[in-house]
Each structure stands twice: as structure tokens, then as C-alpha cells.
Amino acid sequence: MAYSYEVKFYNDISNNFLDELFKYVSEVSLYDKHLFEHEFFLRITQFFPFMKELTIVNRKLQNDNQDLSIIEYSYLTKLNLHQVHDDYVEQLLVDMNMCLSNDLYLSVDYQSLDTVTNSFIRNTIRINCAKLSFLC
Secondary structure, eight states, X not given: OOOOOOOSEEEEEOTTOOOOOOTXXXXXXXXXXXXXXXXXXXXXXXXXXTOOEXXXXXXXXXXXXXXXXXXXXXXXXXXXXXXXOHHHHHHHHOTTTEEEOSSEEEEEOHHHHHHHTTTTTOGGGHHHHTTEEEEO
């Protein structure tokens, strides 16, 4: 496969982006007026394998995301979730959905984080939250 793009950033990706490998892109932002499903995040990891920074902007409630395969973000160092529905915070922090890299910088609305983590006592988020090196 030819790698036609050597850009470092890819902004405002929506649900209908082209299935093309972007091995040089390290910063990705996702924006859509329609919800993002789990399969969309699988596609993002496949086509942006070396992504280091991810920003998500989407306030739409997700459909039921039960019994999903685990998505691994091996190189992710920064995750920005300030303008998202709580569903996305949950999907990205629950260890049965996502495997995040160590030393992750997480930027998230405190109220969303508190709600999703059940005031920081929810067991299913402990593994991924233990990987955080910075929270704002």
C-alpha cells in the first residue's frame, strides 16, 4: 500500500472518513454531529496506527455498547475529552473496552469523570486510570 500522505495532523474526522492508512499522522481530532460507535474507534486505530494525541468532539449519546472487543491505543499519550457525552468518557476509560498506554495525559470535564467513575470507586476503570500521569 502506498502512503500518499505525510501530514502529522488530521482534524475533524467524521464517521465517513476514507479507509486509508495514515502512518505519519500523530494527532487526530474527531468531530461529527452523529454519534461515534465502537466500530468507528476500531477503524481509527487501524488507519492511524501511530496516533499519539486524540481529541474527540461529540455530544451525541451512543447506542448500547455491550460485549465489545478491546481497542488498543499503543502510542497514545494525550487524550482530550472536554466536549463529549459521558458515554465516550466511559468507553475510553473502561478497561474492558480500551487498553490505553501508560503515562497518558487526560483532559476531561471533571463532572463527566466523576459521573463515569462513580466518584472514583468504580472497579472497571481502575486499570486505565492507573495509567494516567496527568489529569486536567
